[in-house]
Amino acid sequence: MTLAKDEVQKIILSSLLLIGLLYVYFSLLLGPLKARENRALQAQKAIEPSIAAAQTQLAKVQELEAKAPATNKTVEQIKALVPEGAPVAWFPPRMNDFFKRHGIERCTVRMNNEFPDKEMPGFRRILWAIDLPRVEFVPLATAIAELENEEPLIEIMNLRIETVLDDPQFQRAVLTVSSTVPL
Amino acid sequence: MALHLNLNHEIQKQRRQRRRDPLKLGMLALLVIGAGFFFYYFVRLSAAAKVTATLAQMQAQWQTLEPQEKEAKAREEVVTLAQKTAETLIARIEGRFYWGPVLELVQQVVPPEVQLTSFEGDYSKDLKGRGIIRLQGISAGPDPRKVADDLRSNLQAKFSDKFNPAVAKFGSLEDGPKQVQLNGKSVATAAFNITLELSHGETVAPPSVPVRQRRKIGP
Numbered sequence: 001m002t003l004a005k006d007e008v009q010k011i012i013l014s015s016l017l018l019i020g021l022l023y024v025y026f027s028l029l030l031g032p033l034k035a036r037e038n039r040a041l042q043a044q045k046a047i048e049p050s051i052a053a054a055q056t057q058l059a060k061v062q063e064l065e066a067k068a069p070a071t072n073k074t075v076e077q078i079k080a081l082v083p084e085g086a087p088v089a090w091f092p093p094r095m096n097d098f099f100k101r102h103g104i105e106r107c108t109v110r111m112n113n114e115f116p117d118k119e120m121p122g123f124r125r126i127l128w129a130i131d132l133p134r135v136e137f138v139p140l141a142t143a144i145a146e147l148e149n150e151e152p153l154i155e156i157m158n159l160r161i162e163t164v165l166d167d168p169q170f171q172r173a174v175l176t177v178s179s180t181v182p183l
Numbered sequence: 184m185a186l187h188l189n190l191n192h193e194i195q196k197q198r199r200q201r202r203r204d205p206l207k208l209g210m211l212a213l214l215v216i217g218a219g220f221f222f223y224y225f226v227r228l229s230a231a232a233k234v235t236a237t238l239a240q241m242q243a244q245w246q247t248l249e250p251q252e253k254e255a256k257a258r259e260e261v262v263t264l265a266q267k268t269a270e271t272l273i274a275r276i277e278g279r280f281y282w283g284p285v286l287e288l289v290q291q292v293v294p295p296e297v298q299l300t301s302f303e304g305d306y307s308k309d310l311k312g313r314g315i316i317r318l319q320g321i322s323a324g325p326d327p328r329k330v331a332d333d334l335r336s337n338l339q340a341k342f343s344d345k346f347n348p349a350v351a352k353f354g355s356l357e358d359g360p361k362q363v364q365l366n367g368k369s370v371a372t373a374a375f376n377i378t379l380e381l382s383h384g385e386t387v388a389p390p391s392v393p394v395r396q397r398r399k400i401g402p
Contacts, residue, residue, distance in 0.1 A: 014209025021213060025220050030227060037231040040238045047241050054245070054252035061255040064262045071269040078272060119275075120268045141290065145283025152276045159282050161302040180275065 079182055081153060087111075087126055087181050095130055098150070102143035104135050112176070116183070123180055127157070130175040134164065140173050153180045280306040280314055284345065285381075289318075292337045296330045296365065297322045314346070314381040317354070320374075323365045327373035331356055335377050346381035354378050 083090045092109035099107040108131040117123040132140065140161070147154065158176035189195075282304060293299060301319035318338075322330035335351045342349035359372030 011209065014213065017209070018213055018216070021217060021220075025224070029224055033224070033227055033231050037227075037234050040231070040234040044234070044238050044241060047238075047245055051241060051245055051248060054248040054255075057252050057255050057259070058248070061259045061262065064259060064266070068262050068265065071266050074273065075265070075269045078276070119271050121264060122268060123272070137286075137290070141283065141286035144286060145281075148279065148281050148283055152279075155275075155279045156282050157305070157307045159302070159304040163300050180272070 078153065081151075082181050087179070091126070091128060091179065095128075098147060099132065099143060102146065103139050104132055104143060106133050107131070108133070117180065120180070122183055124183055126179050126181060128177045128179065130177055132173040132175070134167070134170045135173050136170060137161070140171070144175075151179075154178070282306075285314070285316065285342075288341050288345070289316075289338075292341050293320075293334065294330070296324045296327075297334050316379040316381065318375075318377045318379065321359060321363075321372050322375060323363050323370050323372045325370060327359065327371050328356060331373050331375040331377075334375075338377065338379055342379060342381060349379060349381050351377055351379045 083094075088111050091111075095109045096107050099105075110129050110131075111126060112129050113127040115125055117125050144156065144159070148156070155178045156175055157178050158174075160174045161171050162173075164170045164172055285304060289299075289302065297320055299318055299320040301317070303317045304314060305316075306314040320331075322328070322334065324330045331353075335353060339349055339351040342351070354376035356373060356375045359374050361372060362369045363372055364370075
């Protein structure tokens, strides 16, 4: 079968139209669509780790906060042991009362030093000198043991017991005590 | 046989020509291909729309999560700091050096032949977890130096049970200038100075109340 001239022209025209159609389809329709899809996929890949990290962070904080009430309760219980006001106003009378309860009448308390606690923000440490000029050994030892039991925020750093020359029955005791108090 | 004349042959020829018209066939083929492409385009468009929708959803989620994450980080710092503070506070309370048991042991170890004139105990972080006790006193007896040495070794043995290791050393041990009466006899004396070093490990002796028993520190 031989094609007539006009038929050949029509085939060429159809081919040109097909090429045009393919060009339009791939360049103007499918190409931008694929590029947009790729961009979206890349953006998804970029955002996924951030979302996962944020969710992990939230879960971690929730877990921490779930444990926090127990911790806070302990700290609050400990803080409740500390009266309101300046320690210099309440600590010496408190020690006086404590030693009086243990039969030690004379007690002098003075503040030696005060500094912020580097290990515990929000707290400070105060060093006190507690002078008990006339005590007997056993009541003193009993009082010290009970002081250590009753006052968890107190730590005795130095303890000096010396004889009283004019009264051998008694001793003089000087305690250097560190107390932890909230700022 | 009758003569059959086809007078429409021209019309039929034109019809056949129209039927195999390349332009028409090409257009038909183009139409079919175009329809296929159109269908595929919509499939791709749908997929792309899904991806875009997922991205939009993720971005919306991130926009919600980002401030929450920042807030959580700030809260984490606060909570962690509070937790660390609480742990430090509890560790400090539980890791205290208790002087009650120390005094109880001293009271148990010192014999009637010995009188302590001075007791000084030190415990601080500067001493790297060690407690240091300095004892001064007078021992009396036929051999007062032995009495003092027995005291030193007893102190070391008794304290080693609770503070392992405990080391007791003489700072000085000198014969006393005077004789004293002990159980109705006049005996020699010796003045001593003993240093007792205690290690304060993780196991902490619980505080206890010393037994009520008369023990004097005095000359």
